[in-house]
Amino acid sequence: MDSVELIGMISIIMAGATVGIGAPITAIGEGWAVSRAMEALARQPDAAPVISRTLFIGLAMTESSAIYCFVVSMILIFANPFWNHFASLAGAQ
Amino acid sequence: MNITPDAIVYWQVGPVGITATIVFSWLVMAILVVGSWVVTRNLSTGAFVSPGQLLLEILLDGIRAQIRDVIGTDPDRYLPFIGTLFLFIVVSNVLVIVPGFQPPTGSVSTTSALALCVFAAVPIFGIAARGLRDYLKSYLQPTVLMLPFNLLGEVTRTISLSIRLFGNMMSGTMITATALAIAPLFFPIIMSALGLLIGVIQAYIFSILALVFIASATRAHEEQLAKMPNVKEETIHG
Numbered sequence: 509m510d511s512v513e514l515i516g517m518i519s520i521i522m523a524g525a526t527v528g529i530g531a532p533i534t535a536i537g538e539g540w541a542v543s544r545a546m547e548a549l550a551r552q553p554d555a556a557p558v559i560s561r562t563l564f565i566g567l568a569m570t571e572s573s574a575i576y577c578f579v580v581s582m583i584l585i586f587a588n589p590f591w592n593h594f595a596s597l598a599g600a601q
Numbered sequence: 602m603n604i605t606p607d608a609i610v611y612w613q614v615g616p617v618g619i620t621a622t623i624v625f626s627w628l629v630m631a632i633l634v635v636g637s638w639v640v641t642r643n644l645s646t647g648a649f650v651s652p653g654q655l656l657l658e659i660l661l662d663g664i665r666a667q668i669r670d671v672i673g674t675d676p677d678r679y680l681p682f683i684g685t686l687f688l689f690i691v692v693s694n695v696l697v698i699v700p701g702f703q704p705p706t707g708s709v710s711t712t713s714a715l716a717l718c719v720f721a722a723v724p725i726f727g728i729a730a731r732g733l734r735d736y737l738k739s740y741l742q743p744t745v746l747m748l749p750f751n752l753l754g755e756v757t758r759t760i761s762l763s764i765r766l767f768g769n770m771m772s773g774t775m776i777t778a779t780a781l782a783i784a785p786l787f788f789p790i791i792m793s794a795l796g797l798l799i800g801v802i803q804a805y806i807f808s809i810l811a812l813v814f815i816a817s818a819t820r821a822h823e824e825q826l827a828k829m830p831n832v833k834e835e836t837i838h839g
Contacts, residue, residue, distance in 0.1 A: 557670065558670075561670070561671075561809070564802070564805070564806060564809070565806065565809060565810065565813065568765065568803075568806040568810065571765070572761050572764065572765045572768075575764065575765055575768035575769060575772075576764060576768070578768055578772055579764060579767070579768045579771070582604050582771065582775070583604075586604045587604060
């Protein structure tokens with residue numbers, strides 16, 4: 509197995525693993541935040557604008573870790589620097 | 602499939618490539634500027650108000666109310682900056698439904714430029730509200746030991762601001778493209794509707810986060826001012 513095949517294989521496995529591990533953990537955290545916000549909304553419907561705004565900001569903060577995982581996996585698949593390097597070496601030969 | 606519209610180069614002018622990002626961000630800016638110019642040519646306060654003026658008034662009122670909710674007072678000071686950010690991002694995100702349109706926010710260069718604007722605006726608004734000395738003192742806030750962490754926080758929140766917007770918009774286009782390849786009949790429509798919703802929410806979140814950062818840089822002074830009357834009242838009652 510030469511280096512290009514190895515890099516391609518590991519990149520694809522890691523791209524799947526990155527989203528597969530990063531997304532569910534973030535989803536658990538976001539679900540927790542939403543359920544707590546629902547409880548707060550049920551207790552104090554008057555405070556709905558403040559609660560939903562804070563919820564949105566918190567969700568955006570939490571979601572950025574899942575987005576990082578997604579961006580990393582997209583870079584691994586579509587813009588992998590190691591893959592491009594070895595592919596250009598192979599093309600030059 | 603491209604993960605960024607930077608990869609599409611329409612024509613090359615010397616070392617500078619005119620990419621899809623540049624073309625479509627200028628298109629969005631032109632739509633915003635020409636649209637507002639056309640609407641504001643004939644403003645009226647009478648019985649008949651043109652639909653365009655109504656739209657702009659609703660937008661302006663909404664943005665102003667949101668800023669007032671977060672900042673507390675004086676929304677007009679932050680309205681030009683926050684409103685421009687919101688309108689640019691929301692127009693470029695919503696125009697995704699036009700076939701052939703590449704959202705400029707789906708490129709890291711646009712989003713990092715927007716995040717750098719926020720990065721520069723936070724100290725500017727902070728110094729304008731509190732003075733240079735007071736603003737710099739806020740970096741030493743709990744203790745002097747926190748200085749590196751405060752500086753690091755300034756940088757990392759700028760990066761996360763740009764990557765968040767980029768990742769969300771890029772994922773929208775990627776998911777639609779993947780859905781077209783797998784189930785081209787009905788599924789891509791649902792995903793692009795979801796993409797529209799995400800685009801509007803991300804525009805809201807980007808501008809609200811920029812506003813929260815600016816508010817945290819300017820607030821301490823206003824809190825001190827707000828505390829003063831209470832202190833006086835207590836002394837009077839005591």
